[in-house]
Each structure stands twice: as C-alpha cells, then as structure tokens.
Amino acid sequence: MTRLLLADDDLLVLRTYSQLLMRAGFAVDTAPSGTEALEKVAHTRYDAIISDIDMPGLDGLSFLRAVRTRDLDVPVLLVTGGPALETAVEALEHGAFRYFSKPISVAALVHAVTEAVRLHRMAKLKREALALLESQGRWMGDRASLEGPFARALSLLWMAYQPVLDLRLRRVVGYEGLLRSDEPTLSRPDVLLDAAERLGMVHDLGRRTRAAMAAMADSIPSDAALFVNIHPRDLEDEDLYSPRAPLSRVAARTILEITERASLEDLPNLRERANALRDLGFRIAVDDLGAGYAGLNSLAKLQPDVVKIDMALVRQIDESTAKQRIVGSMARLCEEMQVMMVAEGVETPEERDTLGSLGCAILQGFLFARPTRELARYPV
Numbered sequence: 001m002t003r004l005l006l007a008d009d010d011l012l013v014l015r016t017y018s019q020l021l022m023r024a025g026f027a028v029d030t031a032p033s034g035t036e037a038l039e040k041v042a043h044t045r046y047d048a049i050i051s052d053i054d055m056p057g058l059d060g061l062s063f064l065r066a067v068r069t070r071d072l073d074v075p076v077l078l079v080t081g082g083p084a085l086e087t088a089v090e091a092l093e094h095g096a097f098r099y100f101s102k103p104i105s106v107a108a109l110v111h112a113v114t115e116a117v118r119l120h121r122m123a124k125l126k127r128e129a130l131a132l133l134e135s136q137g138r139w140m141g142d143r144a145s146l147e148g149p150f151a152r153a154l155s156l157l158w159m160a161y162q163p164v165l166d167l168r169l170r171r172v173v174g175y176e177g178l179l180r181s182d183e184p185t186l187s188r189p190d191v192l193l194d195a196a197e198r199l200g201m202v203h204d205l206g207r208r209t210r211a212a213m214a215a216m217a218d219s220i221p222s223d224a225a226l227f228v229n230i231h232p233r234d235l236e237d238e239d240l241y242s243p244r245a246p247l248s249r250v251a252a253r254t255i256l257e258i259t260e261r262a263s264l265e266d267l268p269n270l271r272e273r274a275n276a277l278r279d280l281g282f283r284i285a286v287d288d289l290g291a292g293y294a295g296l297n298s299l300a301k302l303q304p305d306v307v308k309i310d311m312a313l314v315r316q317i318d319e320s321t322a323k324q325r326i327v328g329s330m331a332r333l334c335e336e337m338q339v340m341m342v343a344e345g346v347e348t349p350e351e352r353d354t355l356g357s358l359g360c361a362i363l364q365g366f367l368f369a370r371p372t373r374e375l376a377r378y379p380v
Helices: 011-023 034-043 060-067 087-093 106-132 143-154 189-199 200-220 232-236 247-251 272-278 297-302 319-339 348-358
Strands: 003-007 026-031 048-052 076-082 099-100 157-166 170-179 224-231 256-260 283-288 306-309 340-344 362-364
Touching: 003 011, 011 026, 011 106, 026 034, 034 048, 034 060, 048 060, 048 106, 060 076, 060 143, 076 106, 076 143, 099 106, 099 348, 143 157, 143 189, 143 200, 157 200, 170 189, 189 200, 200 224, 200 232, 200 247, 224 232, 224 247, 224 283, 232 256, 247 256, 256 306, 272 283, 272 297, 306 319, 319 340
Parallel strands: 003 026, 003 048, 048 076, 076 099, 170 224, 224 256, 256 283, 283 306, 306 340, 340 362
Antiparallel strands: 157 170, 157 362
8 A cells, every 4th residue: 555654743734634645545654743754764665755844843844855865766745834935946956746835625635645656656667777777877866865975975085096107108107086985876976976066066076086186196106197187167166276275285296187078168267267277387188088079169278288088089999090090190289289198998908009009108098907096006
C-alpha cells in the first residue's frame, strides 16, 4: 500500500487530514513536529510527504532540506496557513513538489498526493534505468539534495597528480593537479563541477582547489611546473588575483589551465584579467584545444604561454592522417609563436612515437602514469 507521512503541529489538522487520506486508500503515518517526522523518515521509506511549514523547532523548509539528504526523490508537499511569495519561491527552489495554502479541499489534496506518488515511482524507475545503462553521472536531484553532498565533497577534496614529460629531455617538467573527492556521489570531477555550477559555488570550489595545489607545491620538485585547472568563472573571482592568495606564493612556477570547452565570450575584460595574472607571475594555458569553442577570440585575448591539445586529437593519431596533419601544423605554429605545446591523453607507444615525429615532445597520459595521490618522479 502507498505510504504517506503527514507532519503538522496542529493536532486537529493532523487528525483530519490523516482520516481523509486514509479514506482515499493511503496508509498514513503522522508526526506532530518536524523533528519527529525526520526520525520517521530515517526509518521508513515513504511514497510522499505532506508537511506544514510553520512548525516550532524544525520548520517545514528545514525539514525539506533534511529529507533531501536522505532521499533525493520522495515528493514533499508543503502547506502553510500564512502564504508568502518569498516562502513559496524558496520552497520550490529546494525541491518542494507542491506548495499549498490552508485550507485545502479534499479533492485537491488527494489529486496532488496521487500525482506525487506516480511521479515518485517514475523517478525511481529513471534511476534504475540510468544505473542499468551506466549513466554519465549528472546529478538528478534538486538543490536541497545537492547541498549536503557538495559540502561533504569540499571537506573530502584531494588532488591527484599526473606528470607532464619532455621526451627530448627524458624527464618530468610538470605535474597537473586533477580534482578528486572521497564523497562517493560527487567523486567524478565533471559531476563535482556541475554541482558547483548549479549551486553557484564555483568560486568556493576553485579556492579549495588552488589552496590544495599550493599546499602540495613544496613536495613537487622545484624545477617542475604546477598545472592548475581553473573554471572560466574563476576568472571573475577577485581571490585569484590577490597576492595574498595561497597559490600566488608559487605563481612563478604555476600554469593556469583554462578550458576551451566553455565559452569565454561573456567574460568582461578578458585580456586585462590575463595580464593581471601574468603580473603576479602566472603563466596561462589554453586547455582542450581542438575540442571546444572554435575561433581565435580566446586565443587572441589570453595569448597563452601553453596550449594543451585535446586527447580526442591524440587518440589513435598514428592511424589518422587528418589528425597528424592538424597536430603537426599546430606544433609548427606553436614553435613559431614560442608557445609550449602539450599533448594529453597519450595511451599507446604508437601515439607517443607519432607525436614525437610531428614535433610534439611534451606529453601526458596513462602510457606514462595514471593520476595518483603520490608523485611519479620518472615514469618514462
């Protein structure tokens, strides 16, 4: 039988709604406070929850956020005797299924609960389908369900290091720091970055990442560069330009990687921002070259010191004359412009040898070392 949870500190309302819902064929558990309702959620799986907003102690919005840390999909219908636009907006933003003002007609309540239960079942089926088909990992929950895991992901953040090698010198010339977290729901960097974007916390994540890289700088050989990925939105964070920021201490050996996979068109004063970073001692790399936005605008404004060609161009380059032509031309242009060119994603000896023959000697990839917590000193 479909099981509901009803939370309201008005005992008359609690009893009345409970009886109406049971007559409609639902099994109903009740709780006279948000705290008691949360205890029930911890031990029972519900098909839908109806909660009053104005309860003492744990109010309805706080209860909703807490529910989302336990169950991403269960629909929560919020009810209030004092409706306000701001409360309604906040309720929907944090994943409320419906927002009602008292009194509610029996027909409206039963209809809303029935719809909620059906959609909940569909949501669970979607999760099963995604798991079966090996989902790409994008977060399906709402904002409230994301806040707790994201906070844990920040606290469990760590950096994996992958060496960058110069085949001519046969030595490591740098290490790229790759974002990782021990929070299982946000362990992948793309999913973690997507969460930061949805929560408007890109700057928080960027500051943590840069601080983590700065903390590891002393354990990296002094003649090796630090490759640090920054989100395009990080270019709007004033902390990035502060001489007192942790990473600024090692700016002279740091290369900031800005991906081509995101457009920089709407960032104001891009050239001035790049120059301000160079004034601190940073070098700038354009990452994922060849896989993102086309055109010369970002290259012209950033005037990169380093370009990293995307692994899609590297993969099976030994079998593709078109890729060889493009990468060879890029290598010659970079040499003319005195720009360092790095090929990432090298996985086979054939790819390595082909890149070397094209004049691309600075390489990175699984062939040499996988990203790890420990530094690979000489993985050739």
